[in-house]
Amino acid sequence: MNQNEYSLAELGWKDSFRDQLSADEQANSLPARVIKTHKGHLVVSTGKNEHLLQIAETGVGSLNEQPTVGDWLLLDGESLVPLRLLTRTSLLQRMSPGQEVKLQPIAANIDTLLIVSSCNTEFNLNRLERYICLAFDAGIEFVMVLTKADLADDPEEFKTKARQLHETMPIMLVDAKDKDSVDCLQKWFSKGESLVLLGSSGVGKTTLLNTINETEKNKTAAIRLADDKGRHTTTTRSLHVMPSGALLIDVPGIRELQLHDCEAGVYSAFSEIAELTEECKFTDCSHTNEPGCAIKKALDEDRIDIRRLKNYLKLLSETQQNKENISEKIKRKSSSGKKKKQAKSKWIG
Numbered sequence: 001m002n003q004n005e006y007s008l009a010e011l012g013w014k015d016s017f018r019d020q021l022s023a024d025e026q027a028n029s030l031p032a033r034v035i036k037t038h039k040g041h042l043v044v045s046t047g048k049n050e051h052l053l054q055i056a057e058t059g060v061g062s063l064n065e066q067p068t069v070g071d072w073l074l075l076d077g078e079s080l081v082p083l084r085l086l087t088r089t090s091l092l093q094r095m096s097p098g099q100e101v102k103l104q105p106i107a108a109n110i111d112t113l114l115i116v117s118s119c120n121t122e123f124n125l126n127r128l129e130r131y132i133c134l135a136f137d138a139g140i141e142f143v144m145v146l147t148k149a150d151l152a153d154d155p156e157e158f159k160t161k162a163r164q165l166h167e168t169m170p171i172m173l174v175d176a177k178d179k180d181s182v183d184c185l186q187k188w189f190s191k192g193e194s195l196v197l198l199g200s201s202g203v204g205k206t207t208l209l210n211t212i213n214e215t216e217k218n219k220t221a222a223i224r225l226a227d228d229k230g231r232h233t234t235t236t237r238s239l240h241v242m243p244s245g246a247l248l249i250d251v252p253g254i255r256e257l258q259l260h261d262c263e264a265g266v267y268s269a270f271s272e273i274a275e276l277t278e279e280c281k282f283t284d285c286s287h288t289n290e291p292g293c294a295i296k297k298a299l300d301e302d303r304i305d306i307r308r309l310k311n312y313l314k315l316l317s318e319t320q321q322n323k324e325n326i327s328e329k330i331k332r333k334s335s336s337g338k339k340k341k342q343a344k345s346k347w348i349g
């Protein structure tokens, strides 16, 4: 198990979490951070010890919300039974891939999202825009990390393309295997800050994690579990303490990032288009052939990019549709729940 002991602050504990505790809870409960999630169970760390908690269909114990990596739980000081989930400072979530209408939390209490993509055919503007929407919606900082710069003929070309997505976001070209190359990311790795790596499979997320961990090898203090045999595997989500004291979460490659309840994020990520829509003559303008459409005019005058417009409309309708599907499911569940006289609130899904 874990050979290192940490203080709560070293695990990312902040005043905003402590302020949520009553005097009784301060005396009799134990805060613990979710450092690993896997099908069927999750692992929490109190800094001194790690505990394995089973996830039932309804969540963990009596918690009515599904905890995810990065979450803070309050455990009973004696029995270690989870009592409640502390209110999150941020949450990244998506629709579960597959047929079932279900939400999937990705990571919680994150300060910075590292959007990882590669300087090769994996690079896709439409897909990257999804991550930007997610970061805006969660109200967190984001940095674009373009790996495999060492393998590209012209890595700057990828940086120029990515620049179209946001005027001022930091865009870093790196060789994820090279320590000097990834040093440029250190400014986001302050002590106690939580970061998450998101991107498709194979883009170099785990490589980045390992290289950053190598930077000051002797001070390295990754949280490792017995079943990991010291390797960082990404079949699960896991939180690692970096040499700088930052906490880095590695998530298995995301194939499909379907947005849910992310309208505000879409508006912010596409602000140049969202702002124009307010100038359309009709409030319900579909921007196809209505008179007085500000979007159509801007397109004709080459002031907006057709690709971005299409993706904006697609993401907006996707997030609205998914939100509708989820609320219908909740309604169905609560009416069937009433019939069965079940009083307990349940996690969706």
Ligand SMILES: Nc1nc2c(ncn2[C@@H]2O[C@H](COP(=O)(O)OP(=O)(O)O)[C@@H](O)[C@H]2O)c(=O)[nH]1
Pocket: 147, 148, 149, 150, 151, 174, 175, 176, 177, 199, 200, 201, 202, 203, 204, 205, 206, 207, 208, 234, 253
């Ligand atoms: N040359 C080079 N190879 C890289 C880079 N980043 C990742 N790789 C390689 O790409 C493969 C996939 O990397 P991995 O970290 O497992 O990707 P993940 O699925 O995002 O975690 C591995 O063989 C890495 O060595 C990079 O920046 N340059």
Ligand SMILES: [Mg+2]
Pocket: 205, 206, 207, 233, 234, 251, 252, 253
């Ligand atoms: Mg990986």
Ligand SMILES: [Zn+2]
Pocket: 277, 280, 281, 285, 286, 287, 288, 290, 292, 293, 294, 295, 296
């Ligand atoms: Zn319009």
